Amino acid sequence: MGSRRTEIKRHLPEEEIDEMLREAEDDHHLRRIGFIKNLYQGDTIPEAADREGRSAATGTRWAEDWNEGGFEELMPSFGGGRPPKLDEDEQEELVEMLRDGQPWKSQEIQHLLQAEFGVSYSPNYLGTFLRELGLSYAKPRPKRPHRPENPDEILEERVDDALDEDDQPHNKREGEDEEGWIVEDDTCTDGGTVLGFFDASKPQLYDNSRRVWYVDDPHIERELVKAHDSAVGFYALNGESLVTFTEDEEKERICGVLEKIREQNTDKRILLVLDKHGLHRCEYTRKRAHQLGIDLIFIPSGSPHLNPIEQVWDYLKWTMAPIVVENEAEFKDLVQKTFEKITKRISFARKWCEQFLDFQKLS
Structure with a gap:
């Protein structure tokens, strides 16, 4: 038998409890008396609570009240005011229901209250009631199904692995053909290490998060210049950043951008942090x-927040939103100038460096 059975004090003989069961006038008293009777009969606390339609947590609280002061402590007391629509036990039961099906809309909770407890609350009071129960009200955040439970730990291990140089090609996977995995003769990598972040985006000249002035209609109807090509960027912390446009994001185009990154960052090894897009991970690109x-460092799946260049793109879009240009060429020139200007700041990656980077290894 579990310890929860032996912790229950026998304040009254079982015959008196049976008499109280026969004389109970409402469900609140009947459930609590029945709960103690179940414990007397040998139930554990969760079993005794379940027989009365209550959770194990409620049973534990009831047992503590009983041990402390018998039925005087156990029985509910509403005082002299108007009793609440849901007593403490029903409120706990409601919270368990809401936990199982979360998140909820207000209308769904109203329906649940009516269906399960036969009560309703005014829309103005419902939020107050739910906050008193410990619920929070916020926009739901989508959960990325492929994100691992510990993306930060995985990335930290990958960064450490990349910083620990050895004779084996870092990008090469076990079992892949040996042919072609050789650094080109005219490529020098012994002058230090450049760390940067890589990603593609499609910035446009509008941002709905930006406030605008209007007389009576905030909608934009004028023709907006758009770029159909992808902007591919390299945000370097201690080297030369780069942004360029490609007509698509095929592996040949991605490798063409890598070649430009190498041209602008000569004589040094380059560590490139990027997402696990299929064209980034394919053998052609890695080789x-x-x-x-x-050397490529892939962030875990579903974890774009671990790539600081995402913040660069967000700030670039926000900065460019109010600017008017005449054509696509002028737009691309604006992207390049804005990217060059804001990537001189390392603040976008400061927290990332503090969390993942060992500066002694980098130097």
Whole structure:
């Protein structure tokens, strides 16, 4: 028998409890008396609570009240005021229901209250009632199904692995053909290490998060200049950043951008943090990166927040939103100038460096 059975004090003989069961006038008293009777009969606390339609947590609280002061402590007392629509036990039961099906809309909770407890609350009071129960009210955040439970730990391990140089190609996977995994003769990587972040985006000249002035209609109807090509960026912390446009994001185009990154960052090994897009992870791209002296560090799936260049893109879009340009060429020039200007700041990656980077290894 579990310890919860032996902790229950026998304040009254079982015959008196049976008499109280026969004389109970309402469900609140009947449930609590029945709960103690179940414990007397040998139930554990969860079993005794379940027989009365209550959770184990409620049973534990009831047992503590009983041990402390018998039925005087156990029985509910509403005082002289108007009793609440849901007593403490029903409120706990409601919270368990809401936990199981979360998140909820207010209308759904109203329906649940009516269906399960036969009560309703005014819309103005419902929020107050739910907050008193410990619920929070916020916009739901989508959960990325492929994100691992510990993305930060995984990335930290990958960064450490990349910083620990050895004779084996970092980008190469076990079992892949040996041919081609050689750094090109004219590529020098012994002058230090450049760390940067890589990603593609499609910035446009509008941002709905930006406030605008209007007389009586905030909608934009004028023709907006759009760029159909992808902007591919390299945000370097201690090297030369780069942004360029590609007509698509095929592996040949991605490798062409890697070549430009190498041209702007000569004589140094390059550590490139990027997402696990299929064209980034394919052998063609990984091999070409190795030939250029670029070691790839992939962030875990579903974890874009671990790539600081995402913040660069967000700030770039916000900065460009109010600017008017005449054509696509002028737009691309604006992207390049804005990217060059804001990537001189390392603040976008400060927290990332504090969390993941060992500066002694980098130097």
